[in-house]
Amino acid sequence: MSSPAQPIVPVILSGGSGTRLWPMSTPERPKQFLPLTAEATMFQLTALRARDPDRFASPIIVGAARHAELIEAQLAEIGIVPQAVILEPAARNTAPAIALAAFEAGDAPLLVMPSDHAIADEAAFLDAIEAALPLVREGWLATFGITPDAPETGYGYIRIGERLGEGVHRVERFVEKPDRARAEAMLAEGGHAWNGGIFLFGARAYLDALAVHAPEIHDEAKTAHNAATREGARLLPDPKAFAACPSDSIDYAVMEKAEKVAVAPVAMGWSDVGSWDALHGLAVCDEAGNCSHGPVRLEDSANVYIRSDGVRISALGVEDLIVIASGNEVLIVPKGHSQEVKRFSG
């Protein structure tokens, strides 16, 4: 269905700081650059997800300047050559980051992917992309709506509207992160999906909508891109113009305001890997629910998630516990409390 003449450009957003996965995740090496769900890092898995040359062009990476070497080394490891590595001089949230990629990409369709999400069923993901592509070629902005399986309060929701085609619907409205009761009601009612922050749209369509709904971001990002310095594949946007760019998310700045916004609902084993609890949920555990990585000895324990990249952890008789050791830091937190870990990461 996709035109061979105009392959999709993967845009990989790798600017996150991942404070909830401290102490493994640090400002120097945030979670997307760690091998948390597999032997490859989450950034590498994201790039590998969109490497089929029949569908995809070389990716554009948008990340923090401090991570330039990490980005390049991790791409080299998996043999992926980016068409551009855009190095943000400061964090300005997703709307400006995607604008830089859009100005760089010309008029290609862009598949915008955060680099710190897990997707178990890649075939389902690729099918959803195929489903959304015809509308995208007609100028629609598409998002992927994750089929919810729990009343999560940490995600935004999408109310799914009228059917626009096979596997794709109009977005009726975006729903902010709900409280527990509201989340349960949406789950019971059906017709809602999680907003996974993955998007497909034409670069021009995105920039046009940005120009209408967030003109300041559009204009400053354009200036920053035009005045960028280039070093090989590296692109360094003009720091002054980019600093002048308002910081805003693509959801607030564009998706919630634009006219032609579609959602492709998809069940693909998606997780934003937002906590150590989430990682335990994704991990392959033994019969007692234990999962360990690194030098770990575990006896008479159950439902334990232990990782160490250095010191040896010996645990005996513990249950429902998360233990993460990295370098000189050891975190100990009961299951269900790992969202609070950011209190330690400062």
Place this chain on the structure above:
Amino acid sequence: MSSPAQPIVPVILSGGSGTRLWPMSTPERPKQFLPLTAEATMFQLTALRARDPDRFASPIIVGAARHAELIEAQLAEIGIVPQAVILEPAARNTAPAIALAAFEAGDAPLLVMPSDHAIADEAAFLDAIEAALPLVREGWLATFGITPDAPETGYGYIRIGERLGEGVHRVERFVEKPDRARAEAMLAEGGHAWNGGIFLFGARAYLDALAVHAPEIHDEAKTAHNAATREGARLLPDPKAFAACPSDSIDYAVMEKAEKVAVAPVAMGWSDVGSWDALHGLAVCDEAGNCSHGPVRLEDSANVYIRSDGVRISALGVEDLIVIASGNEVLIVPKGHSQEVKRFSG
């Protein structure tokens, strides 16, 4: 009451291996050489307990050859000059170790003390020594009976017999480590004390009893002592003779068999510091029952004992947990399970 002409010789047994306090306690530096209950090590506290020159002569230390430098350095730190440091070429339990000290001491009264016990009330201990001394000068072997405050199953018990004098009784019998029901019965019945492994007797009286009840130990220890090599205060028993010495405890070899065996019951805040749980019990904790040493951050936690000599431990929302980090090892065990730690120490 004691004769100024014949002060008591402290005999400090420092050969223990302390596997239950792993990972802090290691074969290279077992628990007696660690500052676990105070800024001084338990070995140092033991030596300081018997340093009053009006009562005590310079101590004799019996320890493992591998700990010679540790013993000497820790004594030097507290300004105590030993009359002898007897370095066992192999571990042969307490009966042979005390025999070596007795051969070295001539005919002085010996106060035999393990170096890895805590005693909170030193005045009570010194009073009990004074109470036992007259009988000891008459040739009795005295032990100190710790007033029990819980139905412990990890200690031997002493059934207290007829009164022999102020604060001192005949030992009616020794009771092996009991099961829970038996321990509870003894506690309810009264008239029993824990066998704390601290002894007071004349060197000659001990050796005479040893010659009768364990003549092989007596003879091989005598040969090992006679053929010992000396280097300053160091005394290295003849390895071949000492290796030929049967390995046995003073309790089995002598105390349970000898005729004139007395017990001085004493409540002195004694603990054998046999586990991390025991150390938590001895520690000064905050209002939530938490106690931490070293680089530790603790939030929303209760009844937690955390020690680290290296890595930083950050714990959140945990309860009833023991965490010990030493060098490259981190132990995590719930309160009440720390006796099982020796499973990891091998």
